[in-house]
Amino acid sequence: MSGLVIEGVTKAFGSVVAVEDVHLSFPAGEMICFLGPSGCGKTTLLRMIAGLEEPTKGRIEFDGRDLTHVPVHERNIGMVFQSFALFPHLNVGENISYSMRIRGHSRSECEDRATELLDMMHLPGLADRRISQLSGGQRQRVAIARALALSPQVFLLDEPMSALDANLREAMQIELRKLQQELGITTVVVTHDQTEAMTMADQIVVMGKARVLQTGSPMDIYKRPVDKFVAGFIGTSNLLPAKRTGKQSVRVGEAEFNVGGTIAEVQTGEDVLLMTRPEEVFVRPAEHNPPANAIPGAVTFVRDIGATIEILVDCAGHEVISVLTPKDWPGVKIGDAVHVEMPAPACNVLAA
Amino acid sequence: MTKPPLTRYLGLIPSSVMIGVFFAIPFAMILLTSVSTPTDDGDYRFAFDLQHFDRFLTWFYVERALFSAGLCALIAVISLLVAFPFTYFLTRFGPRSQTIWLIYILAQLSLSEVLIAFSWQILLSRTSGVGNILEWVGIVEKSFSMAPSAGAVVAALVYLAVPFAVLLLFPALSRLDKSLIEASRTLGASPMRSFFTVVIPVARPAIVSSGVTIFVLTLGAIIVPQVLGRPEHWTLSVLITDQAIFNFNMPFASALAVVLLVLSASVILLVSRFAGGNRS
Numbered sequence: 001m002s003g004l005v006i007e008g009v010t011k012a013f014g015s016v017v018a019v020e021d022v023h024l025s026f027p028a029g030e031m032i033c034f035l036g037p038s039g040c041g042k043t044t045l046l047r048m049i050a051g052l053e054e055p056t057k058g059r060i061e062f063d064g065r066d067l068t069h070v071p072v073h074e075r076n077i078g079m080v081f082q083s084f085a086l087f088p089h090l091n092v093g094e095n096i097s098y099s100m101r102i103r104g105h106s107r108s109e110c111e112d113r114a115t116e117l118l119d120m121m122h123l124p125g126l127a128d129r130r131i132s133q134l135s136g137g138q139r140q141r142v143a144i145a146r147a148l149a150l151s152p153q154v155f156l157l158d159e160p161m162s163a164l165d166a167n168l169r170e171a172m173q174i175e176l177r178k179l180q181q182e183l184g185i186t187t188v189v190v191t192h193d194q195t196e197a198m199t200m201a202d203q204i205v206v207m208g209k210a211r212v213l214q215t216g217s218p219m220d221i222y223k224r225p226v227d228k229f230v231a232g233f234i235g236t237s238n239l240l241p242a243k244r245t246g247k248q249s250v251r252v253g254e255a256e257f258n259v260g261g262t263i264a265e266v267q268t269g270e271d272v273l274l275m276t277r278p279e280e281v282f283v284r285p286a287e288h289n290p291p292a293n294a295i296p297g298a299v300t301f302v303r304d305i306g307a308t309i310e311i312l313v314d315c316a317g318h319e320v321i322s323v324l325t326p327k328d329w330p331g332v333k334i335g336d337a338v339h340v341e342m343p344a345p346a347c348n349v350l351a352a
Numbered sequence: 353m354t355k356p357p358l359t360r361y362l363g364l365i366p367s368s369v370m371i372g373v374f375f376a377i378p379f380a381m382i383l384l385t386s387v388s389t390p391t392d393d394g395d396y397r398f399a400f401d402l403q404h405f406d407r408f409l410t411w412f413y414v415e416r417a418l419f420s421a422g423l424c425a426l427i428a429v430i431s432l433l434v435a436f437p438f439t440y441f442l443t444r445f446g447p448r449s450q451t452i453w454l455i456y457i458l459a460q461l462s463l464s465e466v467l468i469a470f471s472w473q474i475l476l477s478r479t480s481g482v483g484n485i486l487e488w489v490g491i492v493e494k495s496f497s498m499a500p501s502a503g504a505v506v507a508a509l510v511y512l513a514v515p516f517a518v519l520l521l522f523p524a525l526s527r528l529d530k531s532l533i534e535a536s537r538t539l540g541a542s543p544m545r546s547f548f549t550v551v552i553p554v555a556r557p558a559i560v561s562s563g564v565t566i567f568v569l570t571l572g573a574i575i576v577p578q579v580l581g582r583p584e585h586w587t588l589s590v591l592i593t594d595q596a597i598f599n600f601n602m603p604f605a606s607a608l609a610v611v612l613l614v615l616s617a618s619v620i621l622l623v624s625r626f627a628g629g630n631r632s
Contacts, residue, residue, distance in 0.1 A: 052534050072537040073545075085535035089553040099539035102549070146539070156538075 002064050003028035004049070004154065004186055009058030011044050018044040020210040021058075026203060028063065031180050031187045033197035036207035037233070043158055045207070046190045050156050051075050062154060062186075078147030080157040084139045086131045086146070092118070093127030096146045103150070117145035120179075137168045144176070148183070155180070155187040161196055173199040194234050198222070206230050222277075224262045228350050231275050238281060238320045240295075241352065242274040250274055250349055253316055255295045260344035264351045271352040278323040280346035283311050283330050286337040294341040299332050313340050386606035396603050404607035413591070413608070420571060420587040421615060423502075427509045428566040432559060434510065435517035440551065442518070443526040454522070457515045465512065469579040472508040473499055476580070504580040509573060513566040520565060524558030564623050568616045588612050 004026045011019040019041040026032055034042035047053040049060055051072035059068045067075055086095050094101075096117055097110035105113075114127050121141040126134075134142065140160065147155060160176070161169045177200040180187045191197055197204050198218045206214045206221060214226045225231035228239055242250040244266055248259050252274055259274075266272050283299070284291060297315035304310075309329055311322045320340050324330075332338055389401035407413070442453055475481050476498035483495035498504055532554060536546040552559070574589045586594075588608060596605035 050538055052537070071542075072534075073540045073542050075538075077538055079535070079538040081531045081535055083529065083531055085529065085531040087532060087536070087550060087554070089556070098536065098541075098549075102536075102540045102545060146535075150540070 002061070003030065004032075004188070005059075005061040006045075006049070007059040007061070009045070009048060009055045009060060011041070011048060011053060012056045017210050019048070019055075022212050024205060024212065024215065026186070028186050029184045030202040031177065031189065031200055032203045032205060033201035034188065034190045034205050034207060035192070035194060035197040035233070036213075037192060040207040041210040042190045042192075042205075042207045046156055046158055046188060049154065049188060050077055050079050075154075076150070076152050077154045077156060078150070078152035079155075080140070080143045080147050080160050082159045082162055084143040084163065086139055086143060088131050090131075091127065092123075092129045092131065092134070092142055095131065095142060096127075096149055098146060099150045113149055114145075117149060121145045136164055137172070140164060140172065144179075148185075151183075151185075153186065155185045157187070157189045159190055159192070161191070161193065169196070170199075176200060198234075204234075206233060208233075224348065225275070225350070227264075228273055228275070228352075231348075231350060236278050236321060238274075238276045238278065239350075240274045240315070240318050240320070242272050242349070244268050244270055244272050244349065250347075252295055255290075255293075257293050257342065257347055258344040259347040259349055261346065261348035263349040266349065266351055273350040273352050274342070275348040275350050276320075276342045276346045278310070278321040280343065281320060281322040282324070282328060282341040282343075283313060283322045283332060284339045284341055285330055285332060286339055290339050291341050293344055293347070294339040297338055297340050299334050299336045299338055302332070302334060313338060315340060382606045382609055385603050386610045388603045390603070404604045405611075407604060408607055408611055416586070416591060417588055417611060417615060420589070420612075421619070423506070423509075423585075423587060424567045424570045427506060427513055427570045428563045430506065430510050431513040431517045431566050432563055435514050435521060435562075436552075436555075436559065439518050439521040439525050440547075442522065443528070454519075457518050460515045461519075465573060465575045468512060469508060469575045472504065472511070472576075473579055476504050476507075499580045500582045500585070502581065502585050505577050505585050508576045508580050509570045512573070512576070513570055516569060517562050517566055520562035521555070521558050524555050528554060560623055564620055567619060571612065571616055588615075 002025075004024070006022055006024040009019060009022045010017065022045060034045060036042045044053060048055050049067075051067065051070060055068060059066060061067060087098065090098065093111060093114040096114040097105070100110045100113060111127070115124075118124055118126055121144060123138060123141050123145075126138070126142075131139065131142070140163070144157075144160075157176075161172060164172060173196055176189075180200075189196075189200060201218055203215060204218055204221050205212055208229050214221055214230050216224075221230065222235055225234060225237075231237040231239065240252050242252045242257070245251045245256065246268060248263070250257050250259060250272060257274060261275075264272065284294070286296060290296065295315050297313040297320065299311060300314045300319070301312040302309065303312075307325075309324050309326065311324065311330075311332065313320045313322065322340065330338070384398055385396070386404055387398075387400050387402065388396040389399040389403070390396050408417075442450060445453070477483075478495050478497035481495070481498065483492065483498060486492045487495040528551065532550050533546050536550045537543070541549060571587065572589050573587065574593050577585055577587050577590050589612065592605050592608045592612065595601045595608060
């Protein structure tokens with residue numbers, strides 16, 4: 001199955017380029033997250049898939065069918081809007097079956113489908129409620145049910161969780177992911193929340209400044225970010241300025257590091273960034289013989305929250321965070337001189 | 353000890369005085385006059401005499417009342433048909449052109465009914481009106497006079513009412529959530545279907561209230577029907593003026609005014625009960 005294909009898509013609003021030369025391709029049935037800060041073009045890209053915006057250049061295909069110039073209402077998509085956009089003049093059941101009434105289905109078919117979808121969304125018996133009587137979480141479920149009423153080929157969600165409070169958000173992420181896997185529907189979610197993307201996506205597309213920066217599975221992107229922007233946007237990372245000294249080594253200050261992770265295409269001798277994730281960095285009390293792959297520093301803060309312990313270390317003016325489990329706890333306190341050990345497999349080299 | 357809440361009502365005093373002096377008292381006087389009884393010397397004195405209402409119940413006046421209601425309803429419908437699409441597109445213009453259009457429409461409201469009536473009279477005349485243009489273009493053989501006629505009355509009153517309709521519809525339509533329209537489009541509605549199944553129903557309260565406002569507003573028009581219409585196109589308001597100013601029959605004019613008031617009030621009540629409701 002060819003699924004969703006985006007080929008060289010560019011969108012300009014006047015002189016402002018919102019999306020520039022995006023090439024993406026996903027198999028059918030996957031859940032894809034467009035992740036990026038606000039204004040990076042992710043919503044515009046989603047709206048182009050929906051047909052609400054027309055690309056300035058490029059093609060959008062689904063299942064081998066060119067959708068680029070197909071009007072919105074002939075695309076067979078389901079979309080959930082950030083504001084949910086439920087029709088205030090219709091009740092819950094009528095909202096859900098709106099698409100079916102447009103296509104001329106009978107009243108009883110519409111009612112049956114609305115009941116079925118409400119049961120699926122765990123909102124049984126709400127068909128006769130008015131939209132204004134629903135809570136935020138219920139509205140979102142109704143919006144999802146409405147988008148799925150005609151079993152669309154592509155399911156699009158624009159920041160679906162942003163109107164919900166934090167507790168509900170996490171539960172909905174899991175539920176939405178389960179629903180998507182059950183239905184096997186190709187789904188694109190736009191979000192600026194990395195946890196949301198990590199929870200739900202098969203593939204994450206990290207966007208910044210109108211371009212796609214990296215595409216890959218959540219773990220791929222977490223472990224091997226292509227640049228410092230992606231590293232900073234997904235999870236927490238330690239970035240230390242370094243110089244490349246060999247094929248698999250860099251120098252940070254006086255210390256030499258073996259690098260076992262990814263290495264950006266940078267010439268030997270050039271400035272680079274040594275990137276590590278906090279949970280792969282260890283803190284040891286300072287000794288005369290420092291361990292390999294380590295730099296000296298001083299502890300500036302210790303935050304022990306039981307399950308994990310966070311240690312902040314000042315290494316020659318750069319802050320390094322280490323998140324440890326209690327069994328790796330080195331027993332240091334604020335002000336102690338320590339060595340921060342970054343084992344070779346944890347080290348990645350990014351362009352400065 | 354709680355302070356007496358008197359200060360809270362202080363702000364209401366000016367408006368209460370205004371309403372009392374300029375609305376309640378005159379209205380009470382009209383009510384009293386409408387049930388007064390004539391004296392032998394041609395004057396009238398206060399009593400409870402329903403003869404003026406009896407006189408209204410002759411077919412001539414009932415027919416005038418029905419004609420007035422029908423005419424104003426027609427004008428409300430035409431004005432909304434003109435104003436609604438215009439306002440809908442106006443809300444999609446840039447903020448700059450929106451401001452220019454709104455200023456133009458507001459400026460138009462400053463024109464008096466008299467000026468508009470006589471301008472239309474010229475516009476529809478045989479010698480210097482649109483008839484000449486039609487003759488010049490070749491649509492008609494000879495220029496003709498289009499006023500006085502029912503069409504002329506309707507045209508001028510619609511012209512008067514459209515700016516009001518636009519200004520009443522504008523806030524509701526500019527607040528209309530555009531994502532509702534987009535949502536209906538993604539659910540398979542063509543732009544036309546979307547307009548009729550989402551835009552109009554969502555804007556219905558605003559449509560109803562501006563329709564009612566235009567109805568009441570044109571019911572009170574007195575100059576346009578006189579200048580551009582024949583006597584058979586005169587509305588109840590014209591007859592009231594006629595009775596009050598030319599026949600000096602204040603009691604009957606008051607009775608007609610009360611009938612007009614009841615007519616407007618019942619239309620407002622009926623419409624808000626059956627068409628404006630159903631919202632939560």
